[in-house]
Amino acid sequence: MKVLIATKNAGKVKEFEFMFAEMGVEVSSLLDVEDAPEVEETGTTFAENARLKAEEIANLYNLPVISDDSGLVIDAIGGRPGVFSARYAGIEKDDDKNMDKVLDEMRSVPEHERTARFVCTLAVARPGKATVIVEGHCEGSIAYKKTGSHGFGYDPIFLVQGTSNTMAELTKEEKNQISHRAKALAKLKDQMHLLF
Numbered sequence: 001m002k003v004l005i006a007t008k009n010a011g012k013v014k015e016f017e018f019m020f021a022e023m024g025v026e027v028s029s030l031l032d033v034e035d036a037p038e039v040e041e042t043g044t045t046f047a048e049n050a051r052l053k054a055e056e057i058a059n060l061y062n063l064p065v066i067s068d069d070s071g072l073v074i075d076a077i078g079g080r081p082g083v084f085s086a087r088y089a090g091i092e093k094d095d096d097k098n099m100d101k102v103l104d105e106m107r108s109v110p111e112h113e114r115t116a117r118f119v120c121t122l123a124v125a126r127p128g129k130a131t132v133i134v135e136g137h138c139e140g141s142i143a144y145k146k147t148g149s150h151g152f153g154y155d156p157i158f159l160v161q162g163t164s165n166t167m168a169e170l171t172k173e174e175k176n177q178i179s180h181r182a183k184a185l186a187k188l189k190d191q192m193h194l195l196f
């Protein structure tokens, strides 16, 4: 069994490969597809963007697909970067620049006001059928500097709630137990038949 994930983010792909392997499912992504389109993320919510990405790719290739729209929501700055997480510091989607921008904006925010969460919305789209949408959250707070080298995106500045570690200090096994993506995927587990 194989499922197409409608993403070009290599960090997401690795996590899906790991989590789907436990279910005996192989993963492919738009990184494996020649000339795959760049779907415009014009929505104002994670759910809208996940739906846009999944439906466009499902209709184009006439296959069931899963898309992932995700990001970091920080309370002290009005929920930013939110749906703009990938391009927060510019269109080049540079993780280091994005983190530097957040750290800069959060420089004078005291510890107890640094609460944040990762959000992951997954959409399962099938040609001609209704799209299914689920969401997972992972609570934490924003560190004052980058620590750790695992994971991707904003992991080095995200302190996992109840620990003194950033997400980037966790092994992939640990991250995939607690992450927003793992929680969202768990909500899809009894609906996997939609994909095959």
Ligand SMILES: O=c1nc[nH]c2c1ncn2[C@H]1C[C@H](O)[C@@H](COP(=O)(O)OP(=O)(O)OP(=O)(O)O)O1
Pocket: 006, 007, 008, 009, 012, 041, 068, 069, 070, 071, 072, 085, 086, 087, 098, 118, 151, 152, 153, 154, 155, 167, 179, 181
């Ligand atoms: O577990 C995570 N750990 C750290 N950072 C994360 C995580 N999950 C999402 N993120 C960040 C990365 C990116 O800045 C944004 C996703 O943006 P998002 O538009 O969903 O993905 P993307 O443009 O990289 O790839 P694509 O749209 O092809 O799936 O949130």
Ligand SMILES: [Mg+2]
Pocket: 041, 086
């Ligand atoms: Mg994107």
